[in-house]
Amino acid sequence: MGQGMAWYVLKRLLQGVLTVWFIATATFFAMHNVPGDPLLNDRAMTPAIRANLEARYGLDQPLFNQYLIYLGNLARGDFGVSFTQENREVNDIIREHFPVSATLGILAVLFAAVGGVLWGALTALYRNRLPDYVIMFLVILGISVPSFVIAALSQLGLVAVNNLAGRSVLPVAGWGTVFHMLTPALVLGMSTMAYLTRLMRSSMLEIIDSDFVRTARSKGVPPALIFSRHQLRNAILPVVTVLGPQIAAITTGGFVVELVFAIPGLGRFFVEAVQQLDYTVIMGTTVFYGAFLVFMVIVVDLLYGFIDPRVRLQ
Amino acid sequence: MKQRAGQLNLAALRQLALLAAYAFGGLALVVWLLGLAASRTGGAVAGGAIDAQNNAITIALRTEPPQLDYGRATDSSSIVVLSHTIEGLLSYDDNMALIPGVAERYELREDGATFWLREDARWSNGEPVTAHDFVFAWRRVQDPATASAYAFIMYPVKNAEAINRGELPIESLGVRALGERVLEVEFERPTPYFDKLVAFVTFYPINEEFFASTNGRFGASANMLLYNGPYVMNEWVHSASMRWDRNPGYWGEHKGWLDTIHVGYITQDVNARLNLFKDGQIADTQLVPQMLGEAMERRWQIDRSMDGTVFFLQLNFREGRITTNRNFRKALLLAQDPVEFVYKALKEPSYLPAVSLFPFWVRGVDGYFRQEHPPPPHEYNVAKARQHLELARRELGLEEFPPLHFLADDSPIGAITSEYYQAVYARNLGLELRIDKQIFKQRLAKMDAGEFDIVASGWGPDYDDALTFGDLFSSWNLNNRGRYASAEMDAFIRVAQSELDPARRMKAFADIQQLVHDDVVIVPMYERGWSFVVDPQLKGFQRRAVGPEVDYSYAWIEERGGE
Numbered sequence: 017m018g019q020g021m022a023w024y025v026l027k028r029l030l031q032g033v034l035t036v037w038f039i040a041t042a043t044f045f046a047m048h049n050v051p052g053d054p055l056l057n058d059r060a061m062t063p064a065i066r067a068n069l070e071a072r073y074g075l076d077q078p079l080f081n082q083y084l085i086y087l088g089n090l091a092r093g094d095f096g097v098s099f100t101q102e103n104r105e106v107n108d109i110i111r112e113h114f115p116v117s118a119t120l121g122i123l124a125v126l127f128a129a130v131g132g133v134l135w136g137a138l139t140a141l142y143r144n145r146l147p148d149y150v151i152m153f154l155v156i157l158g159i160s161v162p163s164f165v166i167a168a169l170s171q172l173g174l175v176a177v178n179n180l181a182g183r184s185v186l187p188v189a190g191w192g193t194v195f196h197m198l199t200p201a202l203v204l205g206m207s208t209m210a211y212l213t214r215l216m217r218s219s220m221l222e223i224i225d226s227d228f229v230r231t232a233r234s235k236g237v238p239p240a241l242i243f244s245r246h247q248l249r250n251a252i253l254p255v256v257t258v259l260g261p262q263i264a265a266i267t268t269g270g271f272v273v274e275l276v277f278a279i280p281g282l283g284r285f286f287v288e289a290v291q292q293l294d295y296t297v298i299m300g301t302t303v304f305y306g307a308f309l310v311f312m313v314i315v316v317d318l319l320y321g322f323i324d325p326r327v328r329l330q
Numbered sequence: 331m332k333q334r335a336g337q338l339n340l341a342a343l344r345q346l347a348l349l350a351a352y353a354f355g356g357l358a359l360v361v362w363l364l365g366l367a368a369s370r371t372g373g374a375v376a377g378g379a380i381d382a383q384n385n386a387i388t389i390a391l392r393t394e395p396p397q398l399d400y401g402r403a404t405d406s407s408s409i410v411v412l413s414h415t416i417e418g419l420l421s422y423d424d425n426m427a428l429i430p431g432v433a434e435r436y437e438l439r440e441d442g443a444t445f446w447l448r449e450d451a452r453w454s455n456g457e458p459v460t461a462h463d464f465v466f467a468w469r470r471v472q473d474p475a476t477a478s479a480y481a482f483i484m485y486p487v488k489n490a491e492a493i494n495r496g497e498l499p500i501e502s503l504g505v506r507a508l509g510e511r512v513l514e515v516e517f518e519r520p521t522p523y524f525d526k527l528v529a530f531v532t533f534y535p536i537n538e539e540f541f542a543s544t545n546g547r548f549g550a551s552a553n554m555l556l557y558n559g560p561y562v563m564n565e566w567v568h569s570a571s572m573r574w575d576r577n578p579g580y581w582g583e584h585k586g587w588l589d590t591i592h593v594g595y596i597t598q599d600v601n602a603r604l605n606l607f608k609d610g611q612i613a614d615t616q617l618v619p620q621m622l623g624e625a626m627e628r629r630w631q632i633d634r635s636m637d638g639t640v641f642f643l644q645l646n647f648r649e650g651r652i653t654t655n656r657n658f659r660k661a662l663l664l665a666q667d668p669v670e671f672v673y674k675a676l677k678e679p680s681y682l683p684a685v686s687l688f689p690f691w692v693r694g695v696d697g698y699f700r701q702e703h704p705p706p707p708h709e710y711n712v713a714k715a716r717q718h719l720e721l722a723r724r725e726l727g728l729e730e731f732p733p734l735h736f737l738a739d740d741s742p743i744g745a746i747t748s749e750y751y752q753a754v755y756a757r758n759l760g761l762e763l764r765i766d767k768q769i770f771k772q773r774l775a776k777m778d779a780g781e782f783d784i785v786a787s788g789w790g791p792d793y794d795d796a797l798t799f800g801d802l803f804s805s806w807n808l809n810n811r812g813r814y815a816s817a818e819m820d821a822f823i824r825v826a827q828s829e830l831d832p833a834r835r836m837k838a839f840a841d842i843q844q845l846v847h848d849d850v851v852i853v854p855m856y857e858r859g860w861s862f863v864v865d866p867q868l869k870g871f872q873r874r875a876v877g878p879e880v881d882y883s884y885a886w887i888e889e890r891g892g893e
Binding site for chain 1: 343474479481547548568569571601775809
C-alpha cells in the first residue's frame with residue numbers, strides 16, 4: 017500500500033507538470049497571435065522609442081527564442097516583470113495578491129460547503145414539504161443569477177442598511193478587516209452553495225432509504241447515529257469530489273466580486289492583463305492558476321481515499 | 331412506520347442542528363483568523379469621506395497607478411498621484427494658469443530657456459532640490475536604456491532625439507546646471523510653449539543619490555520615491571490603498587490644505603464607487619448617464635467639467651481607400667449631426683458636440699482660442715451631402731460604393747457610436763458600414779496598420795497649449811494614423827511650432843483649424859466631459875482637462891455651520 021501510494025502520487029505529479037507545461041505553451045503562442053502587443057499605447061512611438069522598449073522587454077528576439085527564454089525563467093520560478101505595472105515583478109504581484117483572493121476564496125468555499133451540506137440535508141429530511149420548496153427555490157435563484165448581479169444588489173443592500181442604521185453596520189467595499197470579507201465571500205460562494213445544496217439533497221435522498229440504512233435501523237442503531245454515521249457520511253462524498261475544483265474555481269474566479277467590492281485580489285490582474293495584453297502577467301497568472309487547479313484535483317483524489325475506504329488509489 | 335420515520339427525522343434534525351452549531355463556531359474562528367491575515371494586505375480606513383476633526387478626506391481611484399517612476403509614466407492614475415506629491419519647475423494654479431513651482435522665475439528665448447530655482451524647495455529627506463536633479467532626470471528620460479515612452483515630449487531640448495536613438499551620449503543633452511540654482515536649457519528649434527511642457531511629469535526632477543539607492547526599484551513603493559510636492563505618500567498597499575500626508579517641508583502655502591488624503595479604494599466599477607459615495611465613504615465620484623436620474627432625485631449638486639479629449643471619426647488617407655476622395659469625405663461630414671449624436675444617442679449632458687479639432691477650452695492670445703478664431707460652423711445638410719456623394723461616385727468611377735470598414739472600441743460608447751453612424755450613413759447616404767469592434771490595443775494595432783476606412787478615435791492633451799492638438803495631422807506625426815499628408819498643413823504646423831509672436835502663432839492654429847474642416851481630415855464628434863458629485867463639505871476640488879484628472883491640492887473642508 018505505502019509503496020503503491022508513493023508511485024501513484026509521483027505519477028500524478030508528473031502528469032501535473034506536463035499539464036502545466038502544456039498550458040504555458042498554449043497560452044504563450046495564443047497570446048502572441050493576438051493582434052497588437054503590450055507596448056501599444058495611445059501615443060504612437062517613434063521607431064527609436066519602440067526599439068528601446070522592445071530591447072528592454074526582450075521582444076526584439078525571434079518568437080521561438082522568447083519562448084525558450086520564457087521556459088528557462090519559468091523553470092527557475094521567475095515570471096518576469098509586468099508590462100503595465102512596470103515596476104513590479106509578476107512574482108510579487110502573485111505573492112501580494114493571491115493571498116487576498118485565497119482568503120476570500122477559502123471563506124467563500126467554507127460558506128458554500130457548510131451551507132450546502134446543511135441546507136441539502138435539511139431539504140432531504142423535509143422532502144416535498146414547505147422548507148424543501150422554499151430552499152430549492154432559493155437554490156435555483158442562486159444558480160441562475162450571475163454573480164455580478166448578486167454582487168451589485170448586495171452592495172446596494174448594504175448601502176440601504178447603513179443609511180437606515182445611520183452608521184456603518186458593514187462596509188460597502190474595501191479590504192482590511194473581517195467585516196470587509198463577509199459580504200463578498202458570501203456573494204462569491206453563493207452559486208457554489210446552491211449547487212452543493214442540490215447535490216447534497218439528491219445524494220442524501222438516494223441514501224436515506226438504502227439497504228444498509230434499513231439494516232442499521234433494524235439492528236437497533238440509535239437514529240442520531242444512523243443519520244450522522246451512515247447517511248450523512250455517505251451522502252457527503254459527491255460534495256467532497258466537486259469541492260476541489262470548486263476551491264480552485266472560486267479562488268480564481270473572483271474577478272467581478274473583487275472589482276465591485278474593491279478588493280485587491282489576483283482575479284482583477286488575471287482579467288485586466290488580458291485586456292491590456294500584459295504578456296508577463298497573462299502568462300504568470302495563467303500558469304499559476306493552472307498549476308493550482310491541477311494541484312487541487314490531485315489533493316482531492318488523495319483525500320478521497322481517506323474519506324471512502326472503498327476507493328483504492330492505483 | 332410513520333411514527334418511527336418521524337422519530338428518525340427528529341433525531342436527524344437535532345443532529346443537524348448540532349452540526350450546524352459546530353460549523354458556525356468553526357466558521358467564526360476561521361473568519362477571525364482570516365481577518366488577522368487580511369489586515370496586512372488591505373488598508374482599512376476609518377473616518378469616512380470627510381473627517382473634519384483630522385482635516386482628512388477619503389477618496390477612490392479608478393485604477394492602481396501602474397507607474398510612479400515619472401520618467402516613464404504615461405497614464406492618468408499615475409499622473410494624479412504624482413501631481414499631488416512631486417513638483418516640477420512650474421505648476422498650475424486652481425484656474426489653470428501657470429504658476430511657479432521649483433523655479434521661482436524663468437525666461438524663454440528663441441534658442442533656449444533659463445530657470446532660477448527657489449532656495450527653499452526641499453526633498454522629503456531634507457535635501458534641497460537643485461538644478462542638478464533636473465539635469466539628471468532629463469538625461470535619464472532620453473537614455474535609450476530607460477525606454478521612456480514619453481521621451482518624445484522632451485525632443486525640443488537640444489540633441490534629445492539623437493540621444494534617445496542612441497546616436498549621442500546622454501551628456502550631450504542641451505540642459506546644464508549653472509551652480510545649484512540655475513538651470514540652462516538649449517533648444518533644438520524655437521519652442522515658445524516650453525514653459526507649458528515643464529509642468530508635465532516627464533520633466534520632474536530626481537535626486538541622483540536617492541535614485542542610485544533604490545537599486546532599480548525607483549517608484550515601486552512608497553519609500554522608493556522622494557517627494558517635493560504638497561503631499562508625501564506615506565503608505566501604499568498595491569491595488570488597495572494609499573495615504574498622502576501634507577508635506578511639512580513644502581515651500582508654499584498655496585497648496586495642500588488638507589492634512590491627509592486617504593485613497594481608500596481602488597476600483598474601476600463606477601457603480602461600486604457611487605455606492606461608496608452614498609454610504610459616505612468617499613468624497614467625490616463620477617456619474618455616468620444612468621446615474622443622473624437618481625442623483626437628481628437625491629438633490630445632489632451635479633458638477634460638470636471637460637476631460638480634455640476630443641473624439642472624431644478619423645478617415646483613412648492611404649492609397650486605394652475611398653476616403654481619399656474629398657467629395658466623399660465632404661458627404662460624410664455633411665450627412666451627420668454631432669448635436670443629435672451627443673444629445674440623442676449618447677445622452678451625456680457633460681459632453682459637448684464637437685465642431686473643431688481644438689476643444690473650446692484651449693487658450694489663445696488673451697482668452698479662449700475659439701473665441702479669437704471661431705471655427706467654421708457645422709452644416710447638417712443631407713441634400714448637399716448627397717450631391718457630394720454623387721460627385722465622388724463619378725470621380726471614382728464607381729457604380730456603387732462598397733461597404734466601408736468602420737473601426738471602433740469594444741466598449742459601451744464604441745457600440746453607441748458605431749450604431750449611430752451606421753444608421754445615419756445608411757439613412758442619409760445609402761452607405762453600408764461594416765462595424766469592426768476591437769479592444770483598445772487591438773484597435774490601435776489596426777489603426778497603425780491602416781486596416782480601416784473610418785475609425786472612431788479621440789485625442790487628449792499632454793500640455794496646455796494648442797499645439798498638443800495642432801500638430802496631430804502633420805505628415806511626420808506618428809499619431810496621424812489616417813496618414814493625412816499635405817504640404818499646406820505641414821507649413822502651418824511649422825509656424826505653430828516655432829513662431830514666437832503669440833498672435834501670429836494663433837493665426838497659424840486658425841489656419842490649421844480651417845484646413846482640417848475644408849479638407850475634412852476628421853469628422854468631429856464630441857468633446858468628452860465628466861458629470862460628478864462632490865461631498866458638500868469639500869470645497870475647491872477640481873477635475874481638470876490638462877494634467878491630473880482629479881486635483882485635491884487646492885481642496886479644503888468647510889466646517890458644518892449651525893447644525
